[in-house]
Amino acid sequence: MSDLIAIVYPNEAKAEDVRQRLLKLQKEYLIAIGDAVIAVKTETGSVKLNQLVNTTATGAITGSFWGLLIGVLFLNPIIGVALGAASGALGGALSDFGINDSFVKELSASLHPGNAALFVLIKHMTADKVLKEIKDAGGVVLKTSLDETKEKILRDALASTAEQPAAEPPNVDRPTGAAASRTD
Incomplete structure (x- = not known):
């Protein structure tokens, strides 16, 4: 059974950074991801989705291959590729992989x-x-969709970072090291 987690970040770059970290962890076999979608609310109020898998492009590539194969059989590969790419792209655009897009848009509103x-x-x-x-x-x-205990652990871990004060910047007016101990 899979679990769904949705975390809000201040911008798309931060969300993409976390997604890339998760994908790196997947390569280390610490997590298995079914889907990872970033939803960004634009200034106009619409929601833009940044999918992990572009189903339209994947469909077009797959359709082109099958169209070429069928086109070769009927001695017209160029028309076969064009029709295959178009039908594959349409099929890819209409398909939904992983997390339901309308669910993501509804929550992101x-x-x-x-x-x-x-x-x-x-x-x-x-x-x-x-x-x-x-x-x-x-x-x-x-x-x-985690149970209450796991959800609380996740919320606490993310909140603890927000509560920690930032490190104090070094004082540039005061010299440091050996030069600081010299008194001429």
């Missing part, structure tokens, strides 16, 4: 303009190691 939400469909994960990797990015949990 409550975001402030400019904010982004990362929706991740998780098949399984090593929770402690994954949380360790993403908790410094912060974020606010929008929705999860």
